[in-house]
Amino acid sequence: MHNEFDTLLNLLGIKFKNPKILQQAFLHRSYLxxxxxxxxxxxxxxxxxxxVLSLVTSHYLYNARTTDAxxxxxxxxxxxxxxxxxxxxxxKLNLGKYLKLSKGEELSGGRENLQLLANTYEAMLGAxxxxxxxxxxxxxxxxxxxxxxxxxxxxxxxxxAKSNLQELVQQKLKVSPxxxxxxxxxxxxxxxxxxxxxxEGKEMGKGTGLSKQVAEEQAANKALQQLT
Numbered sequence: 402m403h404n405e406f407d408t409l410l411n412l413l414g415i416k417f418k419n420p421k422i423l424q425q426a427f428l429h430r431s432y433l434x435x436x437x438x439x440x441x442x443x444x445x446x447x448x449x450x451x452x453v454l455s456l457v458t459s460h461y462l463y464n465a466r467t468t469d470a471x472x473x474x475x476x477x478x479x480x481x482x483x484x485x486x487x488x489x490x491x492x493k494l495n496l497g498k499y500l501k502l503s504k505g506e507e508l509s510g511g512r513e514n515l516q517l518l519a520n521t522y523e524a525m526l527g528a529x530x531x532x533x534x535x536x537x538x539x540x541x542x543x544x545x546x547x548x549x550x551x552x553x554x555x556x557x558x559x560x561x562a563k564s565n566l567q568e569l570v571q572q573k574l575k576v577s578p579x580x581x582x583x584x585x586x587x588x589x590x591x592x593x594x595x596x597x598x599x600x601e602g603k604e605m606g607k608g609t610g611l612s613k614q615v616a617e618e619q620a621a622n623k624a625l626q627q628l629t
Contacts, residue, residue, distance in 0.1 A: 405499070412494055413541055417532050422446075426528040427496075427521065429511070431503035431589070443524035450527030453535070457542045458482055465554060473557065480558035481550050484612040487519035490546045496521045509591065516592070516612055522546075562621035569628060570600055578624065580617050583607070598624050
């Protein structure tokens with residue numbers, strides 16, 4: 402019998418022992434609320450996948466970038482393990498196609514929502530880790546995510562506004578900028594974050610975006626405009 406995940410499993414190069422775990426990775430909370438099914442959503446798998454992804458990526462970078470200091474490794478990991486990057490990997494695997502969403506999420510473009518796709522990628526990794534093992538999960542991460550960052554893995558991540566602000570403030574004042582979420586608005590599929598950046602307790606810039614990273618980048622950009 403044809404399995405709805407056959408194409409995905411071929412891309413991943415694995416065969417699930419327990420297909421129900423993979424199915425759970427694509428069950429969005431909104432769908433379960435709408436159809437009133439007494440089942441678990443993909444949120445717990447997302448939690449597990451997030452931790453597994455951090456471990457796998459850290460281990461890979463530790464071995465691949467042998468001369469990098471802790472801060473450099475942290476910056477490169479943050480560049481790879483962020484919403485936009487995970488969503489990019491999810492799109493290449495067409496994960497949005499398999500999501501079970503409520504009608505509302507569907508109509509509002511949930512299958513293309515970057516945060517939702519990134520969460521689904523993490524939930525899928527959680528399912529793979531549970532059903533297979535860490536070695537298989539490492540191989541999947543390497544093929545589906547790390548392969549997208551060959552240049553960065555060779556020469557390091559491009560400098561972003563947050564990194565530039567950090568260096569400038571450290572150099573001038575010997576302190577670090579501090580970011581704080583001021584507000585979150587909107588439904589889960591389109592949550593908007595407003596973030597401010599503070600230097601020595603003074604607000605230096607605000608930013609708004611559909612992820613904390615985007616909002617922080619905007620805030621850092623505005624702070625840089627004031628300082629340079």
